[in-house]
Amino acid sequence: xxxxxxxxxxxxxxxxxxxxxxxxxxxxxxxxxxxxxxxxxxxxxxxxxxxxxxxxxxxxxxxxxxxxxxxxxxxxxxxxxxxxxxxxxxxxxxxxxxxxxxxxxxxxxxxxxxxxxxxxxxxxxxxxxxxxxxxxxxxxxxxxxxxxxxxxxxxxxxxxxxxxxxxxxxxxxxxxxxxxxxxxxxxxxxxxxxxxxxxxxxxxxxxxxxxxxxxxxxxxxxxxxxxxxxxxxxxxxxxxxxxxxxxxxxxxxxxxxxxxxxxxxxxxxxxxxxxxxxxxxxxxxxxxxxxxxxxxxxxxxxxxxxxxxxxxxxxxxxxxxxxxxxxxxxxxxxxxxxxxxxxxxxxxxxxxxxxxxxxxxxxxxxxxxxxxxxxxxx
Ligand code: NAD
Ligand code: AHE
Ligand code: ZN
Numbered sequence: 001x002x003x004x005x006x007x008x009x010x011x012x013x014x015x016x017x018x019x020x021x022x023x024x025x026x027x028x029x030x031x032x033x034x035x036x037x038x039x040x041x042x043x044x045x046x047x048x049x050x051x052x053x054x055x056x057x058x059x060x061x062x063x064x065x066x067x068x069x070x071x072x073x074x075x076x077x078x079x080x081x082x083x084x085x086x087x088x089x090x091x092x093x094x095x096x097x098x099x100x101x102x103x104x105x106x107x108x109x110x111x112x113x114x115x116x117x118x119x120x121x122x123x124x125x126x127x128x129x130x131x132x133x134x135x136x137x138x139x140x141x142x143x144x145x146x147x148x149x150x151x152x153x154x155x156x157x158x159x160x161x162x163x164x165x166x167x168x169x170x171x172x173x174x175x176x177x178x179x180x181x182x183x184x185x186x187x188x189x190x191x192x193x194x195x196x197x198x199x200x201x202x203x204x205x206x207x208x209x210x211x212x213x214x215x216x217x218x219x220x221x222x223x224x225x226x227x228x229x230x231x232x233x234x235x236x237x238x239x240x241x242x243x244x245x246x247x248x249x250x251x252x253x254x255x256x257x258x259x260x261x262x263x264x265x266x267x268x269x270x271x272x273x274x275x276x277x278x279x280x281x282x283x284x285x286x287x288x289x290x291x292x293x294x295x296x297x298x299x300x301x302x303x304x305x306x307x308x309x310x311x312x313x314x315x316x317x318x319x320x321x322x323x324x325x326x327x328x329x330x331x332x333x334x335x336x337x338x339x340x341x342x343x344x345x346x347x348x349x350x351x352x353x354x355x356x357x358x359x360x361x362x363x364x365x366x367x368x369x370x371x372x373x374x375x376x377x378x
Contacts, residue, residue, distance in 0.1 A: 004378075005150035006359045007127060007140060009057045011049030014360045015149065020059075020127040020140060022152050025072035026120060030157050032084060035169035037148035038063035038350075039362040039374045040177045040205065042298055045274070046143065047363070052301035055116040058141035059125055062088045064148030065163070065173040075157045083165050085176045085336070087328035088113070088144035090159035104188075104327045109145065109156055116141030124154040148176070149359065151378050161332035164340065170353060170377050171346050174205075175335050177323070178373060179346060181296060182209020182272070183335065184324015186217060190268045190294050194218030197262040200240070201282050202272035203231035205373045206296055208238045208349055210270045215239030216344070221262060225254060225278075228369045237348065258285035269293045276303045283307050289315035296321050350375050 003022050006015035025031045040063050046054045068082040078084065092098055092108035109119045117123050125140035125147065147153045163172065182205075186192045198214040200207045203226040214222045215238070224232070224240040232243050242261055246254050259265050265287030271279045274297030283293040284307060293316065295305075305318075312318065326332065338344045352365055352374040362374030 001152070003150055003152040004356060005059050005125070006061075006356055007057055008047055008060050011047060011054065011056060015060070017357050018127050020125055020150065022150070022154065023124040025070055025154050026118070027073040028075060028156055029072040029118065029154050030068055030075060030078055030160055031070035032066045032086065032153055032155060032160070033069050034064045034066040034148050034151055034153055034378060036065055036173040036375055036377050037061045038174045038176065038178060038205075039359070039366060039376065041274070041366065042177070044363055044366055045298055045300070050300035053114045055141040057127075058116055058143045059147035059150045059153075060143045061149030062086070062144040062146040063173055063177040064146060065169040065176060068160075069152070071157070078157055078160060078162060083163050083167065084160040085163055085172065085332050086146040086148060086153070086155050087159045087161055087332070088146050088177070089323040089326070089328055090145070090156065091327050091329040092158040093329075104323060104325050106158070108158060113142075113145040116143065118142065118154065119156055125150065146176075149356075149376070151356070158329070161329050163333050163336045167336050167340055170375055171350065172336050172339060173375060174346055174350065174373055175332060175339065178205040179209050179344065180326045180332060180335055181321070181324045182206045183213040183344065184326040184331070185270060185294050185296055185321040186210055186213035188325035188331070189319060189321035190270075190292055192217050192219055192268050195220050196267035197221040197223070199223045199225065199258055199262075199266040199269040199282065199285055200272060201225045201270065201278050202297065203228075203235045203240070204272060205349065207270070207272035208234060208372060210272060210296075211235060211238040211240050212344060223258060223261060223266070230369065234348070234372060238345070254281050255285045262287070264288070265291050267291055271295050271297045273297045274299050276305050279305050280307050283316055283318050284311055286316045290317075291315075292317040292319060294319050294321050349373050353377055
């Protein structure tokens with residue numbers, strides 16, 4: 001069938017809206033009509049050409065919500081009409097990682113996902129309309145196994161969380177990445193305790209969700225760090241108690257300012273910037289003996305983190321978190337419930353909505369620091 005999609009033909013170029021061909025679902029797969037999709041910084045990162053797994057031409061987007069329109073052979077857990085959120089971190093419940101109960105990083109389809117194809121090694125997307133592909137190929141790659149910048153997409157059934165039908169697509173799409181990543185990093189990865197001092201570096205679409213989860217679990221001081229002072233107001237609304245602007249206090253004084261404000265260091269810090277120098281600050285502002293720093297931000301290919309080993313010898317812990325440590329099919333429906341019950345605020349974080357043909361404007365707003373989340377409504 002035909003569908004409309006925003007195609008990334010090559011790195012650093014705006015997306016173009018195309019009518020593309022999409023093949024139906026094969027065994028174990030599901031055709032989903034995407035109703036809404038957020039634009040995450042990771043989409044911009046891949047479009048920048050700095051993602052080591054970035055493949056072009058591709059259909060980006062990984063923060064969606066939609067409706068099942070067709071199921072392939074053997075799919076029993078989902079039926080036509082079900083409301084779903086695509087999962088870039090699937091949950092097969094049968095691989096070594098899922099069975100371990102120690103990680104959310106299901107390995108069932110990770111290899112092909114990184115190659116931009118479905119588990120059988122082929123793509124369901126093609127486009128012959130414009131010939132815009134630099135290689136002349138008409139195959140379009142999938143992205144993070146989701147490709148939510150297409151009105152219709154195909155995913156393996158293990159990569160879909162079934163959600164309640166009264167949840168609004170244009171809000172809960174954000175649970176497909178940013179909300180779950182930020183909230184999950186606090187509750188599943190770090191397990192922040194009531195009374196903890198928390199520091200959040202980067203007050204964007206992820207960091208603000210870290211803030212609201214830190215408040216939710218009863219953190220004491222919640223310090224936000226951002227080079228954009230315009231982020232302060234929203235951050236206060238989401239639980240920030242103190243703000244540090246590295247451009248004001250001086251980048252070299254950020255760690256000292258945090259040690260001072262917390263009486264010795266953070267119990268937990270979170271990097272939500274993807275900047276490796278910030279990641280170092282986030283570790284080094286942690287309390288000697290027990291402070292934990294969680295890396296959420298995604299850094300460009302080739303970047304490395306460093307610190308004096310003494311920082312770890314003296315008890316600080318460096319951890320990472322993908323999709324907030326959430327097990328998609330199990331935890332995402334619960335997070336949708338929390339939203340519907342008014343326990344978490346998503347509405348105020350969606351600062352802009354737009355139709356698909358204005359998707360590049362959504363990227364511009366992100367780069368200009370003017371949006372928190374832009375959501376494309378199909
Ligand atoms: P965003 O653009 O909305 O927010 C980033 C924020 O960081 C902005 O407010 C910006 O002003 C601030 N910032 C930039 N440089 C800074 C610096 N040097 N010091 C302090 N603040 C700085 O992006 P987002 O959507 O919130 O994503 C944040 C990061 O998280 C990205 O790297 C993204 O790729 C990553 N991410 C990771 C996961 C995961 O599962 N690990 C999931 C989603 C996003
Ligand atoms: N291809 C990238 C991987 C970047 C990355 O770490 N992605 C996160 C999700 S970001 C969502 O906005 C993730 O889930 N990582 C675990 C995984 O298996 O990819 C790169 O840098 O190579
Ligand atoms: Zn994302």
